Amino acid sequence: MTRPLLAAACLLATAPVFAQASGDPARDPTRTEVWKPVPASVATPLGGAPSDAIVLFDGKDVSAWESEQGGRVPWRVDDGAMTVVPGSKGIRTRQRFCDMQLHVEWRSPSATAGFEGQDRGNSGIFLQELYELQVLDSYNNPTYANGQAGSIYKQAMPLVNASRGPGQWQVYDIIWKAPRFSQGGGLTSPARITVLHNGVLVQDDTVLAGRTEYIGAPSYAPHDCAPISLQEHDSAVSYRNIWVREL
Structure with a gap:
């Protein structure tokens, strides 16, 4: 040099x-350099719920849940899973939630003969009882794209199809931002959702146009925090390891 x-x-x-x-x-x-406030420490055991999470189902205890009409849970609980009894009713949490991080593991039935489209492993996770994240066996099972697994039902198709085969456990990790309403009932901020399906991003800060509707366009009406609901849709879908972190 x-x-x-x-x-x-x-x-x-x-x-x-x-x-x-x-x-x-x-x-x-x-x-x-910012030193305070110091973020709280959260333990994250491998395969378990974070230490600050509310465990909604641990494989045995259904006390956090009730029938969608009130009363005892009408589903079967065995082998660490809670399984829909077709022809019964859906279930909902006793506690109400707004913004949250939600972890849900689910499994569609392994037997698929005679079932296709929306008749194969159909259920749903309703945030605040109004907004549905679709649960469906979408492995080699053609249906309308905004009705397959990982979709915001009838609103937003998933970015990709990350479905595993029938009878295999699948995972949803959900970040939910509840809608906000003014004192007069007007919408000030729409609902937003991010979803990872089996670790793959399928909804990226998606803005919802309103509550889930089977027929017609979605729209908003003012509401408060509300339960998480799991749908009964004539299929023996199983759920396990459900936990939530309020945000």
């Missing part, structure tokens, strides 16, 4: 020291 280049390098290396020594606040790295 030539003497002029060596001298320039030395000046650059010592410039911050000189700047701090001369009291130049623009060159002080501590100006951009």
Whole structure:
């Protein structure tokens, strides 16, 4: 290295020291350091719920749930799973939620003979009882794209089809931002949802146009926090390892 280049390098290396020594606040790295508040520590055991989560179903206890009409849960509980009894009713949490992180594992029936489209492994996860994230066996099972697994039913198709085969456990990780309404009942902020299906992003901060409708366009009506509901749709879909973190 030539003497002029060596001298320039030395000046650059010592410039911050000189700047701090001369009291130049623009060159002080501590100006951009934030120390408080300190984020709370959350334990994240492998395969388990975070330490600050509300466990809604641990494979045995259904006390966090009730029938959608009130009363005991009408579904079967065995082998660490809660399974829909076709012809019964859906279920909902006793607790109400708004913004949340929700983890749900689900499994469609392994027997598929005679079932196709919306008749194969159909259920649904309703956020605030009004907005449905579709549960369906969408492995080699053609149906309308905004009605397959990972869709916001009749509103937003998934970015990709990340479905596993029938009879295999699948995972939804959901970030839900509840809609906001003014005191007069007007919509000030629509609902938004992000969903990972088996670890793959399928809804990316999707903005909802309103509540889920089977017929007609979605729309909003003012409401408060509400339960999480699991749908009974004539198929023996199973659920396990359900937990939620309020945001």
